[in-house]
Amino acid sequence: MLSLIYVSTAATQMNDAEIEAITTRAAARNANAGVTGMLAYNSRNFMQLLEGGGEAVLSIMQDIERDERHESIVYLRQDSRESRECPDWSMRSLLTPLVGIGSASVFTGSLPRTMELDTKMLFTSFASSLTADAAQRHAEQEAALMAGTGAAQND
Numbered sequence: 001m002l003s004l005i006y007v008s009t010a011a012t013q014m015n016d017a018e019i020e021a022i023t024t025r026a027a028a029r030n031a032n033a034g035v036t037g038m039l040a041y042n043s044r045n046f047m048q049l050l051e052g053g054g055e056a057v058l059s060i061m062q063d064i065e066r067d068e069r070h071e072s073i074v075y076l077r078q079d080s081r082e083s084r085e086c087p088d089w090s091m092r093s094l095l096t097p098l099v100g101i102g103s104a105s106v107f108t109g110s111l112p113r114t115m116e117l118d119t120k121m122l123f124t125s126f127a128s129s130l131t132a133d134a135a136q137r138h139a140e141q142e143a144a145l146m147a148g149t150g151a152a153q154n155d
Helices: 016-033 054-066 101-108 118-130 132-149
Strands: 002-010 037-042 047-050 068-082 093-095
Touching: 002 016, 002 118, 016 037, 016 047, 016 093, 037 054, 037 101, 037 118, 047 054, 054 068, 101 118
Parallel strands: 037 093
Antiparallel strands: 002 047, 002 068, 037 047
């Protein structure tokens, strides 16, 4: 079975409803092709796992490469695996980035139990990365929290 993970840049920023619509269409197509996987979106980039028969996965990937919503596709993994990591998900989306204490643990806990450690690490790292806008918002929220509690801040 082929397991493929890629990262791409979104051509335009998408909202939650648009990501859900993509996921719904992909789930139907993937189910018909015998492909499973997941999609993560961090308000700027996509990371997706596709797994199944080689021809089916590569056919879907060719469509993704032609999809104008993606730019700068980078393949992180394309190898053979003995079993599916997302056997019950024809496609599922997870919206990131993660912020706050413990959010990475919660995210990792939401991944399938059958997912290999290397894949969990890739997706958790991706989910933990902040875009510049999100990093700025997070820094502002943290500063406001620190100012409100009177706690010491590091420069």
